[in-house]
Amino acid sequence: MLPEELSPPECRRLYRQMVLIRHFEEHAAEAYAQAKVGGFLHLYIGEEAVAVGALAAARPTDPLLTHYRDHGYALARGCDPVSCMAELFGRASGLSGGHGGSMHLADRSRQFWGGHAIVGSHIPIGTGMAYAAKYQQRDDVVLEFFGDGATGNGIFHEGLNMAALWKVPVVFICENNLYGMGATLAEESPVKDMVIRAEGYTMPARQCDGMDLLSVYQTVKAACAHARAGHGPFFVECITYRFRGHSMADPELYRDKEEVRRWRALDPIPRFGQLLIAHRICTEQELTAIGEEVEAEMLEVVAAADAAPLPDPATVSDLIYANPIDPARLAAGPEAVAGPIRPAVAVAGE
Amino acid sequence: MLPEELSPPECRRLYRQMVLIRHFEEHAAEAYAQAKVGGFLHLYIGEEAVAVGALAAARPTDPLLTHYRDHGYALARGCDPVSCMAELFGRASGLSGGHGGSMHLADRSRQFWGGHAIVGSHIPIGTGMAYAAKYQQRDDVVLEFFGDGATGNGIFHEGLNMAALWKVPVVFICENNLYGMGATLAEESPVKDMVIRAEGYTMPARQCDGMDLLSVYQTVKAACAHARAGHGPFFVECITYRFRGHSMADPELYRDKEEVRRWRALDPIPRFGQLLIAHRICTEQELTAIGEEVEAEMLEVVAAADAAPLPDPATVSDLIYANPIDPARLAAGPEAVAGPIRPAVAVAGE
Amino acid sequence: MAESTYREAVRSALREEMLRDPQMILLGESITGYGGSYAVTRGLVDEFGPQRVMETPIAEAGIVGFAVGAAMGGLRPVAELMTVNFALLALDQIVNSAAKFHYMFGGQWSVPMVVRTVSGFGQLGPTHSQTFEGWFASVPGLKVVMPSTPADAKGLLLSAIRDPDPVIFIEHSLLYSTRGPMPDDPAQLVPIGRAKRVREGTDVTVVAYSRMLLQALQAAETLEREDGCSCEVIDLRTLRPVDYPTVAASVRRTHRVVLCGEDWRSGGFGAALLAELQDLCFDDLDAPIARVAMPDVPLPYARNLEQALVPSSDQVVQAVRSVL
Amino acid sequence: MAESTYREAVRSALREEMLRDPQMILLGESITGYGGSYAVTRGLVDEFGPQRVMETPIAEAGIVGFAVGAAMGGLRPVAELMTVNFALLALDQIVNSAAKFHYMFGGQWSVPMVVRTVSGFGQLGPTHSQTFEGWFASVPGLKVVMPSTPADAKGLLLSAIRDPDPVIFIEHSLLYSTRGPMPDDPAQLVPIGRAKRVREGTDVTVVAYSRMLLQALQAAETLEREDGCSCEVIDLRTLRPVDYPTVAASVRRTHRVVLCGEDWRSGGFGAALLAELQDLCFDDLDAPIARVAMPDVPLPYARNLEQALVPSSDQVVQAVRSVL
Ligand SMILES: Cc1ncc(C[n+]2csc(CCOP(=O)(O)OP(=O)(O)O)c2C)c(N)n1
Ligand SMILES: Cc1ncc(C[n+]2csc(CCOP(=O)(O)OP(=O)(O)O)c2C)c(N)n1
């Protein structure tokens, strides 16, 4: 029943990742209450199986783009928790140098190309990255995560349409948590199942249980195989649920406690834990130990982030451009120059 | 085989409308060559059966919105040909006062709410008009025409999605003429049949032969019945072809003469004419007579448009606002006033 | 005299006008069950039902396009765009549909609609901390309003809803909880296109709107106290059309001007104001027109960086001193 | 010395850079079989194939978003938006993606892409005759270029493609068929951010770009002939960053300035320029800075109305006379 590539150590690693995300988010919430985190904070609690299961099914070298509810993906991709927390704290050592904040984490070294806060805006961007991979004959598959709410936006349509048209290697993963901020699925969408959206592009699609790491893992595994084989994009829908409000500011007037309770009973972490016990991969005690170990790590993470230096206001205007131009310097020079100024082969960001 | 509501006089009227559009367009092309028409001119030649068949299937009171290839719809809706031509000539008596030009014809008195030149932009607008009809419990059905190319734009998605979500009485009519400017269907769309687009919204859809007036008529008839009965939006795809270039500027490098010849053989006008003869509704001679009569009318139309007065440059800044505000006048007055300034029930444009 | 918060003032304008005009509808993202991301529309769906208070998909262009059509169909739509940052997605519908139809179709119909949206900041990061009033105010066919007080928020919103032309109504997230006096007549309207002299002075004219009006008034107090400088403060309230007669009259008396805004310095609304005022008052000016604006930087998340950039009353004080 | 049309100059820049850089791609609407609505890309798909010259759906936001991603993936995309009017549909991707990523993600990557688009008019009607350079030029993170000559069109486009930052490159439909000399070195680059003094003069500084540069030069001849007035004419070429040193140096000599553009007067790019120049040169100015711009009207279709509104060399002449 467990795919054989999911060895016991690997299973324990995945379990630990979900726990790590859960604890990270709880500490982030606490730090927000202490005003160490500002702005909007969107927690991933309840949806851990999606990021962990999906990224386990892909390669660590597969480019990853997500929406703003992005902490879980960053951690599942192996980004340094201290740098993640430091970004939430607005520190210079934060994953995005303190410029982006919670919604805009990114770690290029891990092919994590950002949390994106304009709903759906990253969808055509991922399509373009997938085209670049195809053009350069890399066998990468681009992973794009977004919510059910994003599917109502035109940019979703344009990004999927182009991906289908040009058969690029991308897997679109819709995290259907039944709400777009305060909008229920019935209020925001004429279709209950997001996979139906894919039909307009004749794009293969599959739905899975987003509260079950294995279900997500196996579905995304198949999707990546399809895309990597050159068959074009694949659409995955993960039915999941956020246990907390949309953001810390959310009074949650739009859903009742009973519904939340029902979903909390499906918590992906104990669920996967029970599976590991059933398969004799872990004992109850070992799982508890993992929880305690992660919690201890988190205390250090928060302390380290708290101790991290603030960005220097003197540098606030740096980095607006990769190649800042100073007309004052140029004004002296010639009106035309002999090329080439830059290398022909672009290496983005260099 | 002919629906009984299509009486012989009605059939002759529809035939005449197609001929009228054909001749209007040919004269518009001639006037363009003489620089009496400027800017972009998009001819409807070859697609007459769509506008005439569809509008015959709807009520004259059903709100109508189209894309910029709009002369055919205006004439099929009964707009004065002289006013239409005068608009192309940029005259004050033009349908839009000379402000809009060929791409922006409109005639509110006939519920023709405009040619729209930003591809797809009118789609959510029609959805909104349909919502207003539903809200006010009018049994209008909004008709929206657009091309195959529009289906790749996000605004198409947003407009259809909302229409399906709110079940508004609108019929989306996609004029699939196989090209979006120079883009072939295969270049611009991952799906060959535009009706597939509707599946992503679980919107009922039907394809028809856009070169056959009857096929368009019967399909749109059913679509309107569906929408008017309160069952929500309906999507119609008419397979058609433009015999001329995208616009007068189009060198048509992207398609071969042979393909054009094949489609010209399917010309909707003689095709419907033969049907009328077969049903003994008209004789060959009568059809010829209609052609001559229309041509005679067109010569008068062009002459009248040519004689129409130019807009007065002194009025060029009028009409930017329905309620122009002059701060100079206000500055004297009080900083706050007792309401109400305007009537509670908005009558658009009044 | 009754008091109200800015948030309640906006809500009461919406509510009272909906009671008065059965054709008025609201639409937007998370404006029903959630009550609006800034809680402005809370409770309205319960009172007026989902046909009149419509939860929409996350589709800004569609929302505005839909509202344009609803207005053409005879309704009075007020569309909420959650923040002005997202209005970029709807700009085509605002500029090429709402703002154009009356003129382009020869005056056959107008588009009586309001786009309510919000500017502001507070560690929201580069994509969520922008404000584009200068762009909207440059478009013929639009009217643009940015109230700074609860009374103006209500009075101007009522005027905007009743106006037959499209109005961009920009609120400020940092003003929602501010309180202020309300007029005795709850139906009192504030006319679009009318600025307000909120403080009389003789040495310098400070022009502001929205949140910066508060910074300007605070700066005026400081300057009075510390420099004995008498600032005249004008609340622009409407950005298109601008009440130049009122502003110019003040400049002709003070001969010095400071313009305050929160958008980017290069090409922001302050530049538009400066350009027109230079045309109108060049010979009256004893000093260059000074601007307080956001430096040309995407506002970063880190609190200390944000605080180093956001226009404040201190900057207004310095700007005034620079022209004295 | 070799000559070329503006159209050929743009095409040769695209073609030669594609030959030089295998990572460069083009994408846009009707740029393959059709050859581009202004025939700029004609023939390129035959030479480079559909993988490098991509026909796209009519999806401006998607086109720019795709290009941003392609750039992040290591390609050098040049996206064509058929006209600048349609760029409104892509503004979110331009402003919140392309312009933000390098700063927002702490400099981890840049977005080396070019958006090529076109402004212009000619009885195209209100939705198709706009130009928004002032909006683009107000966005930190963007570079904005508007060449007026074939040589600059080529040299600046080459620089834009090789630049690691996103560049908005705005051509002019009425310049495509104009001819001009080309440098002997076909690979010669014109640096972004460098204005050009195209005519020396002592009485007034006329600043222009794109099509208005031609109007300005024509006006200068007229003024020389009829008024004996010596105009210095500066071709701005780059709108962000603006070469203020060059412009200000000229103003300090002439003490009079006329700014020429085709966008709306209220809040157009001319207002942005005016505001900065009055900060830089207030004491050097002997007259208010004059602007030639489009009146605040949606440009109507009728030829006689359009001609009454479009900025011309006559208007430049009058503007110069108004400041003398
Ligand atoms: C274009 C745009 N519109 C509105 C918003 C405000 N907003 C932020 S998150 C959100 C809801 C998104 O819901 P969904 O896509 O389902 O993701 P989830 O939050 O459920 O993970 C909204 C409306 C935004 N960020 N961008
Ligand atoms: C948003 C937008 N992008 C591009 C254009 C330029 N353009 C005008 S018509 C057209 C092709 C439209 O094709 P289709 O929708 O199939 O309509 P058809 O011309 O075939 O009737 C394009 C790309 C435009 N007007 N609007």
Ligand SMILES: [Mg+2]
């Ligand atoms: Mg969701």
Ligand SMILES: [Mg+2]
């Ligand atoms: Mg077509």
